[in-house]
Amino acid sequence: xxxxxxxxxxxxxxxxxxxxxxYGIKSWLLTTDHKRIALLYLFSVTFFFFVGGIFATMIRxxxxxxxxxxxxxxxxxxxxxxxxxxxxxxxxIPSIPAVLGNFLIPIMIGAKDLAFxxxxxxxxxxxxxxxxxxxxxxxxGGLDTGWTFYTPLSSVYSNSAVTAAVIGIxxxxxxxxxxxxxxxxxxxxxxxxxxxxxxxxxxxxxxxATSLIFILGTPVIAITLLLVALERVFHLxxxxxxxxxxxxxxxxxxxxxxxxxxxxxxxxxMGVISEIIPTFARRPIFGYSxxxxxxxxxxxxxxxxxxxxMFLTGESLYAAIAFSLMSxxxxxxxAVKVFNWTSTLYKGSIALDTPMLYAMGFIGLFLIxxxxxxxxxCLGLDIHLHDTYFVIAHFHYIMVGGAVMGYLGGLHFWxxxxxxxxxxxxxxxxxAIILFIGFNLTFFPQFLxxxxxxxxxxxxYPPELQVLNVMSTAGASxxxxxxxxxxxxxxxxxxxxxxxxxxxxxxxxxxxxxQSPPLTENFDVTPVVDWEPYDxxxxxxxxxxxxxxxLLPAHGDD
Amino acid sequence: xxxxxxxxxxxxxxxxxxxxxxxxxxxxxxLGFAVAVTIAIIxxxxxxxxxxxxxxxxxxxxxxxxxxxxxxxxxxLALAMFAWGAIVxxxxxxxxxxxxxxxxxxxxxxWKLQQPNxxxxxxxxxxxxxxxVRLIMSSEDVIHDFSVPAFRVKMDVMPGHYNTxxxxxxxxxxxxxxxSQYCGTNHAIMGGWVTVMEPDEYTAWLAGSGGAHVSPVVxxxxxxxxxxxxxxxxxxxxxxxxxxxxxxxxxxxxxxGAVVTADEGYIxxxxxxxxxxxxxxxxxxxxxxxxxxxxEQTLDxxxxxxxxxxxxVPSSGAGVIQTAGKx
Numbered sequence: 001x002x003x004x005x006x007x008x009x010x011x012x013x014x015x016x017x018x019x020x021x022x023y024g025i026k027s028w029l030l031t032t033d034h035k036r037i038a039l040l041y042l043f044s045v046t047f048f049f050f051v052g053g054i055f056a057t058m059i060r061x062x063x064x065x066x067x068x069x070x071x072x073x074x075x076x077x078x079x080x081x082x083x084x085x086x087x088x089x090x091x092x093i094p095s096i097p098a099v100l101g102n103f104l105i106p107i108m109i110g111a112k113d114l115a116f117x118x119x120x121x122x123x124x125x126x127x128x129x130x131x132x133x134x135x136x137x138x139x140x141g142g143l144d145t146g147w148t149f150y151t152p153l154s155s156v157y158s159n160s161a162v163t164a165a166v167i168g169i170x171x172x173x174x175x176x177x178x179x180x181x182x183x184x185x186x187x188x189x190x191x192x193x194x195x196x197x198x199x200x201x202x203x204x205x206x207x208x209a210t211s212l213i214f215i216l217g218t219p220v221i222a223i224t225l226l227l228v229a230l231e232r233v234f235h236l237x238x239x240x241x242x243x244x245x246x247x248x249x250x251x252x253x254x255x256x257x258x259x260x261x262x263x264x265x266x267x268x269x270m271g272v273i274s275e276i277i278p279t280f281a282r283r284p285i286f287g288y289s290x291x292x293x294x295x296x297x298x299x300x301x302x303x304x305x306x307x308x309x310m311f312l313t314g315e316s317l318y319a320a321i322a323f324s325l326m327s328x329x330x331x332x333x334x335a336v337k338v339f340n341w342t343s344t345l346y347k348g349s350i351a352l353d354t355p356m357l358y359a360m361g362f363i364g365l366f367l368i369x370x371x372x373x374x375x376x377x378c379l380g381l382d383i384h385l386h387d388t389y390f391v392i393a394h395f396h397y398i399m400v401g402g403a404v405m406g407y408l409g410g411l412h413f414w415x416x417x418x419x420x421x422x423x424x425x426x427x428x429x430x431x432a433i434i435l436f437i438g439f440n441l442t443f444f445p446q447f448l449x450x451x452x453x454x455x456x457x458x459x460x461y462p463p464e465l466q467v468l469n470v471m472s473t474a475g476a477s478x479x480x481x482x483x484x485x486x487x488x489x490x491x492x493x494x495x496x497x498x499x500x501x502x503x504x505x506x507x508x509x510x511x512x513x514x515q516s517p518p519l520t521e522n523f524d525v526t527p528v529v530d531w532e533p534y535d536x537x538x539x540x541x542x543x544x545x546x547x548x549x550x551l552l553p554a555h556g557d558d
Numbered sequence: 559x560x561x562x563x564x565x566x567x568x569x570x571x572x573x574x575x576x577x578x579x580x581x582x583x584x585x586x587x588x589l590g591f592a593v594a595v596t597i598a599i600i601x602x603x604x605x606x607x608x609x610x611x612x613x614x615x616x617x618x619x620x621x622x623x624x625x626x627x628x629x630x631x632x633x634x635l636a637l638a639m640f641a642w643g644a645i646v647x648x649x650x651x652x653x654x655x656x657x658x659x660x661x662x663x664x665x666x667x668x669w670k671l672q673q674p675n676x677x678x679x680x681x682x683x684x685x686x687x688x689x690x691v692r693l694i695m696s697s698e699d700v701i702h703d704f705s706v707p708a709f710r711v712k713m714d715v716m717p718g719h720y721n722t723x724x725x726x727x728x729x730x731x732x733x734x735x736x737x738s739q740y741c742g743t744n745h746a747i748m749g750g751w752v753t754v755m756e757p758d759e760y761t762a763w764l765a766g767s768g769g770a771h772v773s774p775v776v777x778x779x780x781x782x783x784x785x786x787x788x789x790x791x792x793x794x795x796x797x798x799x800x801x802x803x804x805x806x807x808x809x810x811x812x813x814x815g816a817v818v819t820a821d822e823g824y825i826x827x828x829x830x831x832x833x834x835x836x837x838x839x840x841x842x843x844x845x846x847x848x849x850x851x852x853x854e855q856t857l858d859x860x861x862x863x864x865x866x867x868x869x870x871v872p873s874s875g876a877g878v879i880q881t882a883g884k885x
Contacts, residue, residue, distance in 0.1 A: 073743050146740045153700040153742055241718025247701060283615030290625050313714045314721040317651050321644050328636040339628040342595055345602035348615035371588040378639050380646025381580045384710040387738040452567050453707020455738040458746035536614040545612040
C-alpha cells in the first residue's frame with residue numbers, strides 16, 4: 001500500500017468546496033450547511049470529550065492507592081459524576097449522529113442538505129445552551145449525584161449544583177429530538193432517484209433506528225429530570241418517600257430512556273463498522289437485510305429491557321423474570337451483526353488500513369462488551385455483579401470499546417471526505433493499536449475487581465484490590481496517549497496532509513462520487529443510483545480489477 | 559490468606575456455589591463464541607489479505623441457513639442462561655420460613671443492625687453458621703444497598719419500605735460487607751464486617767454482649783402505649799380499630815375487598831400511611847405517624863405487633879381473617 005504522507009498525490013484540492021465557499025466567523029455560526037454544522041459539532045463534542053477525559057484521568061490517578069491518592073471523597077464523587085454526565089450526554093450521544101451522521105446522511109442518499117437545515121443549526125445552539133448550563137453546574141459547586149441522578153439523593157440530599165445540571169440535560173434533550181426528527185424526515189423524503197430503502201448504506205439504516213430512539217426516548221428523560229428539579233426547588237413529592245413519592249418510579253423513568261440511550265451510542269457505531277468492513281474487504285456485506293433489520297430490532301426491543309437495571313430494588317419477581325428474558329432477546333440482533341461482519345471477511349480482498357484496524361478493534365471489544373452483558377442479564381448472577389466494577393467494565397467495553405472506536409474509525413474513514421486530505425497512515429495505525437491495548441489494560445482488570453465484589457463509585461477500597469487497580473490506571477495512561485495522537489495528526493493533516501481525491505479507498509457509497517471536500521450543495525447534479533450497495537464488481541468507475549488474485553466469482557453475473 | 563492478586567472471592571454462603579456455577583457456565587459459552595469469532599477473523603484476515611492493489615473480493619451476499627443457525631443457536635443458549643439464572647434468583651427472592659430475622663437500617667453513612675433479642679450493632683453483623691438468616695432492611699434517607707461479596711448476595715435498602723435479603727452462611731469467618739448503591743459523600747466507607755460464628759459461639763456472644771439493651775418487643779410495647787395506639791387497637795377487639803392479636807403473618811380483608819398478607823411492609827405502611835389499606839368494616843380514623851417515628855421505633859412497633867402473633871384472636875373486632883391458616 002502506498003498510503004504514505006510523502007507520496008505525491010495525483011489529485012489536487014478542488015477550487016470551491018464547502019470549506020472555502022465563504023469566509024468569516026458569521027459564515028460558520030449562521031451556516032445551514034449540514035457539513036459545516038457537523039464540524040461545529042465536531043469541535044464541541046471534542047471539547048466535552050476532553051473535559052470528561054480529564055475527570056477520568058483524575059479518577060484513575062486517585063485510585064492508585066487503596067485509601068485514595070489525590071482528592072477528598074466529595075471531590076472524587078464529583079469527578080465520576082461529571083465524567084459520566086460530560087461523556088454520556090455531551091459526547092457519546094451526539095458524537096456519531098451529530099458529527100458523522102450530520103455530515104454524511106444527506107450525501108449518502110444524494111440530497112443537498114437535511115430536510116430542515118435551520119432546525120439543524122438550532123439543534124447545535126440548543127446543545128451549546130444545555131452544555132453551558134452543565135458547565136455552569138460543574139464550575140459552581142460541581143455535581144455529586146452520579147450520572148444516574150438517583151432519587152432521593154439527587155432531589156433532596158445532595159448539596160451540589162443539581163438543578164443547573166438537570167436543566168442543562170433537559171435542554172440538551174431537544175437537540176437530540178430535533179436531530180432525530182431531521183434524520184427521519186430526510187431519509188424518508190429526500191433520497192435520490194434509485195436510492196431505494198434496500199440500497200441505503202447500513203450507516204443510514206442504523207441512524208434511522210437511532211433517530212427513532214431519539215424521538216421516542218428523549219422526552220422521557222427530559223420530563224424525568226425536570227421532575228427532579230421541581231422536587232428539588234419546590235419540594236414536590238414525586239420521588240421523595242417522606243412526601244409520599246416513590247424513588248423507584250424515578251428509576252423506571254430514568255432507565256426507560258437511559259437503557260435505549262446505550263443503543264443510541266452503539267447503533268451509529270455499528271453503522272460505521274458496516275461501512276468500513278465491506279470497503280476494506282472489497283466485497284458486498286454479508287446479510288445486508290439482517291444487519292439492517294437487526295438495527296431496527298435493537299431499537300424496538302431495546303425499549304423493553306429497562307428494568308434489568310433494577311433487579312435488586314425489590315421489584316416484583318415476575319417483572320424481573322420478564323425483563324431478564326427481554327434482555328437476552330436483545331442480545332440476539334447484536335450477535336447477528338457480529339456474525340455477518342465476520343462473514344464479510346470471507347473471500348474478501350482485505351487491507352488493514354487504519355479504519356479497518358479500528359473496525360477489527362471494535363469487533364474485539366464489542367464482543368467482550370456484548371458477551372459480558374449476558375452475565376448481567378442473568379438474574380442469578382446479577383445478584384452478585386450488580387453495582388460492582390464488573391458493570392463499569394461492561395459498559396466501558398460497549399461505550400468506549402464500541403462507540404468511541406466506531407467514532408474514531410469513522411472519523412478516519414471519512415476524514416479524506418471531510419478535509420480533502422489524508423492523515424499520516426503510520427501514526428494513525430499506531431494510535432489504533434495503542435488505543436486497543438490501552439483500553440484492554442484499563443478495563444479488563446475491572447471485570448476481575450467486580451467479581452471480587454468491589455462496588456462502583458468508591459473513592460477508597462480494600463488493600464487486597466490494589467494490584468488490579470494499579471493495572472487499570474497504567475492502562476489509562478496508555479489510553480490517554482492513544483487519544484491525544486489522532487487530535488495532533490488530524491489537525492496537522494488538515495493543512496499538510498496528502499490530497500485525497502474524491503475516492504481514496506475506493507468505496508462504493510454516493511458520498512465518494514462527489515469531490516473531497518464536497519461542494520456546499522454536495523453534488524453538481526442530483527445523482528441517480530443504479531447500483532447495489534457495496535457492489536465492487538459492477539463499478540468500472542472504481543477502476544478495480546475484478547477477479548485479480550485468483551478469487552474468481554462463482555457466477556460472473558449474479 | 560489473601561494473595562497479592564486475588565481473582566476469586568471466598569465462597570461462604572448457600573448462594574455462592576450456585577452463583578459461581580452460573581458464572582462458570584456463562585464464561586464457557588461466551589469464551590466459545592469469542593474464541594470462534596476471533597479465530598475466524600484472524601484466519602480470514604490472513605487468508606484473504608489483499609494480493610494486489612486493485613483486487614476485489616468475491617460477491618457473496620448472504621446465506622439463509624447460516625443466518626438461521628446463528629440466530630437459533632445463540633437464542634437457545636441465551637434461553638438456557640436465562641432459565642438457570644431465573645431459578646437461582648427465585649430461590650434468592652423467596653426466603654424459607656424458618657429464618658433468623660435481623661433488622662437493618664441504613665443511613666448516611668452507617669449501618670445499624672439489630673439482633674432478634676434487641677442487641678444492636680453498628681457496621682457489624684454476627685450470624686451463626688448453617689442458619690437461614692433474613693435481613694429486613696430499610697433506609698432513613700437515600701437508597702443504600704447491603705452487599706456481601708463472599709455470600710454473593712446484595713439487595714437495595716430503600717427509604718419508605720422494607721426489602722428483605724436472605725442467605726445461609728456456610729463457613730465461619732469474617733467477611734466484608736459494603737454499601738453498593740451510591741449514597742453520597744462517604745459511600746465508600748459505609749461498610750463493615752459480617753462475622754459468621756459457630757452456633758454455640760453465637761449464642762454465647764448474644765448472651766455475653768448483653769449490656770443494657772432493651773428487647774424490641776418491650777420497647778415496642780412501651781411505644782404502643784405512649785403513642786396511644788392501644789386506645790383504639792384494643793386486644794379484645796372492642797376498640798374503634800381492629801385488634802392486632804394474631805394479625806402478623808395472617809390474612810387481612812380490606813374495605814376494597816382485597817385480601818393482603820400482614821407482613822412487615824404492611825404493618826409499616828399501616829403505621830405511616832394508615833389510609834392506604836383500610837381493614838374491612840372500619841373507618842379511616844387513624845392519623846399518620848409519618849415523621850413522628852424513627853426507623854428504629856417503627857421496627858420496635860412491628861416487632862411488638864409480631865409478638866402478638868400467638869395471642870388469642872377475639873371473636874369480633876379481629877384484624878385477621880380467622881379461618882385463614884397461619885404459616
